[in-house]
Amino acid sequence: MQITAIREVDCPDCGTPTSISIPTGDVELRFSHSVAAFGEQTKVTCSNGHTYWVHFCR
Ligand SMILES: [Zn+2]
Numbered sequence: 001m002q003i004t005a006i007r008e009v010d011c012p013d014c015g016t017p018t019s020i021s022i023p024t025g026d027v028e029l030r031f032s033h034s035v036a037a038f039g040e041q042t043k044v045t046c047s048n049g050h051t052y053w054v055h056f057c058r
Pocket of ligand 1: 011012013014015016046047048049050
């Protein structure tokens with residue numbers, strides 16, 4: 001996965017912003033509590049300890 005941008009995302013549980021690396025600046029971010037079977041995604045843990053996945057949708 002090519003990392004080209006940093007974007008701030010809000011935790012779906014508590015709203016705490018976390019900076020993540022995204023593959024390009026032109027993807028739609030979708031949040032999930034489970035890993036997807038395919039596609040580009042990254043695991044995020046907010047400062048309150050919530051873990052969620054961010055999926056990159058083109
Ligand atoms: Zn959180």
